[in-house]
Amino acid sequence: MTEVRELPTTRAEDTTVDLLVIGSGTGLLTATAADEQGLSTLIVEKSEYVGGSMALSGGAFWIPGNAVLAEQGSSDSTEQASTYLENLVGDASPRARWQAYLDQGRATVDLMRRATPLEFIWAKGYADYHSNLPGGSDQGRSVESSPFDLGVLGDERARLRPTSMSAPVPMPITSPDYRWMNLMAKAPAKALPKVVKRVAQGVGGLALGRHYAATGQALAAGLYAGVLDRGIPVWTKTALQRLVTDGDTVTGAVLVQDGREVTVTARRGVVLAAGGFDHDMVMRHRYQSESLQEEWPLGAESNTGDAIKAGVEVGADLAHLEEAWWFPSVAPLPGGDPGVMLAERSLPGSFIIDRHGRRFVNESTDYMTFGQEVLRREGAGDPVGTMWIIFDQEYRNSYVFATEVFPRMPIPQAWFDAGIAHQADTAAELAELIDVPVETFVATGRRFNEMAAAGRDADLDRGESAYDRYYGDPTRSPSPNLRPLDEGPLYAVQVVMSDLGTCGGLRADEHARVLREDGTVITGLYATGNTAANAFGDRYPGAGATIGQGLVFGDIAARHAAGGREG
Incomplete structure (x- = not known):
């Protein structure tokens, strides 16, 4: 395998460009679009990685x-x-x-x-x-x-x-x-x-x-x-400190690299494409939920809301801060990352329960809707609490789990040692291990099995939509999402409410221009991707709508900037 060696960081200096792009995710395409429009462009990235x-x-x-x-x-x-x-x-x-x-x-x-x-x-x-x-x-x-x-x-x-x-x-x-x-x-x-x-x-x-x-x-x-x-320059390890304004117009930014401040003047504008506030737990607890934990988000560790805060400092309005691209995941081991769950929730022979031992959501639904239901319950005063995905040995023998446990592989001992996985011969014994009411949990399993045998989830409509069925098991009939669980052994693995990034942020218009609370435009300032409030409000249309927004509105911002700051 080719050796990958560390590269030196381009030294940041005071400079002037047409368009300054803060963030090197979808901001990469923003810079390309601007260059194609004839604008000199600079990308700056807070982390060491692009x-x-x-x-x-x-x-x-x-x-x-x-x-x-x-x-x-x-x-x-x-x-x-x-x-x-x-x-x-x-x-x-x-x-x-x-x-x-x-x-x-x-x-x-x-x-x-x-x-x-x-x-x-x-x-x-x-x-x-x-x-x-x-x-x-x-x-x-x-x-x-x-x-x-x-x-x-x-x-x-x-x-x-x-x-x-x-x-x-x-x-x-x-x-x-x-x-x-x-x-x-x-x-x-x-x-x-x-x-x-x-x-x-x-x-x-x-x-x-x-x-x-x-x-x-x-x-x-x-x-x-x-x-x-x-040949578009990219400065890594370079953080946004603050935006520079001339009256009501954003004219550039002050950046910090290795403790040194430099100023970049941007003749046509600044595009904020630096992600959301995934890892700013003060903001997350304030706007979303006190139950969220630092190790749960799946986004880049550098996403701490810097660009959103900089926008607010120059008068930007905010929207949808309560929202994220929620993504239920396997609870992380101490010091580790959550285990990504894609198909696991949709596959037959499994269901998810709350702290009461009850099912509470169509397990196969899209991940944003899943998370919104968890937070709705919390806001209604009946928090879901610790969640568990329950499955049997046939499920374990049949499917990949959390992208790392392949069919017939045992669940890692480290999961049991950390208390995020449990195994028992009966439903009653499993309920005791995961600390949920035994009678309720046993009744939940019995009810699920009855519906699964009939091929219809009369309680929560699991398997009724085309999206539910996409990650199901097409070898199962009549439903690719439903199968009664066997008597034992049974397993429980803890599920946490992770996310792919926050999607509330600076309010922007159809040109990606950042808006004030009164709806007026902050000239020279654009926001795209998760730095901007979700263009679809509190909804997620389909897989890739988050990346899609960053790409398309980055292109829109570059084209608008190329046409001048007016309009």
């Missing part, structure tokens, strides 16, 4: 009506997506904002294909999260990068944020691959060819000096390659 939370993510983007979808057989259109968002978002966000997203989306994808070495695939079947609404798509609108050779970056690969989403052998796993690889033990005829293909690509690539990556790291690497190709 890629932001995007590099840690699944890497999909939800941008309806784009050319990749059309070329790969989708009949999607922006008109259908507009109907969908009209029904989904309602008055939770201004129509002009999400309509601008739809109107510009195709051009943004064209820009990525033109200005980077990335190639894309449609995750066909990855349904919109609320596809039952008018305009929703059961086939989905999510697109992601094909496996990408990190060797394209040369020495700069050392500056790409590493990912924790990796297989035990070198193999790039896309989302469609993961779906079937998770079913390796149940549908080998479908899964094994995909496994062999990706192992051959990964191991064979290494033999040829290539290092293939997939998901968010592939997307980040490809966007970074586009930036490097254009």
Whole structure:
């Protein structure tokens, strides 16, 4: 394997550019768009790595009506997506904002294909999260990068944020691959060819000096390659200290690198693309929930809300601070990270309970809705408390769990030692171990088994939507999401309310311009991605809507800045 060595940091100096981009996640494409428009551009990144939370993510983007979808057989259109968002978002966000997203989306994808070495695939079947609404798509609108050779970056690969989403052998796993690889033990005829293909690509690539990556790291690497190709400077280990203003206009920023302050003057504006406030627990406890813990968020550790705070200091308004891209995960071991759960909640032979020992949500629902229900319960005075996913031995023998425990592998002893996993021969014994009311838990299991045997979740509608079924087990009938649990052994693994990033922040308009409380524009200041308030209000349309916003509104901001600050 190619050795990845540490690279020196470009020294920050006082300078003047047309557009200053704060953040190197989707901000990479913002800078590329600005360069294409003829603007001199600088990217600054607080951490030592380029890629932001995007590099840690699944890497999909939800941008309806784009050319990749059309070329790969989708009949999607922006008109259908507009109907969908009209029904989904309602008055939770201004129509002009999400309509601008739809109107510009195709051009943004064209820009990525033109200005980077990335190639894309449609995750066909990855349904919109609320596809039952008018305009929703059961086939989905999510697109992601094909496996990408990190060797394209040369020495700069050392500056790409590493990912924790990796297989035990070198193999790039896309989302469609993961779906079937998770079913390796149940549908080998479908899964094994995909496994062999990706192992051959990964191991064979290494033999040829290539290092293939997939998901968010592939997307980040490809966007970074586009930036490097254009010679756009990137300053890492450089933090935003404050914005510089001239009257009511933002004219640049004061940055800090190695304790030194430098000033960058930005003739056409500053784009804040530095993520949310994932790791500022004071803000999270104030605006979201006291129950959230520092080790739960999955976003980059550098996301502490710096750009949001800087915007507020110059008069910016805020919106949707109570929201995040919630993502239920396996509780972390001490000093570790949460275990990502993608299909686990949807697979048959499992269910999730609250502190009372009861089911409380459709386990297969999209992860943002899942988290919103947890917080709704807390706000109503009946907190969910400690959550547990319950499953049996057949489930353990059949599916990948938390991306690291493969079928028939034992649950790691460290999980039992840390108290985040328990095993028992009966439901009553398991209830005692996880400290929930025995009678209630036993009744919950009995009720679930009765409904699962009938193939219909009459209580919470699990398995009724196309999205529920996407991560289910298609070998099961009549429902890919439901199966009665066997008598024993039974397992319980603790689930925590993690997230992919906060999605409340600076209020912005359809041009990505930051707004004051009275609705007036702060000239020269733009906000994109998770630094800006979610363009879809409190809703999540489909996989990749978070990355999609960063990409599209970054493109919009660059184009607007290129046209001058007026209007």
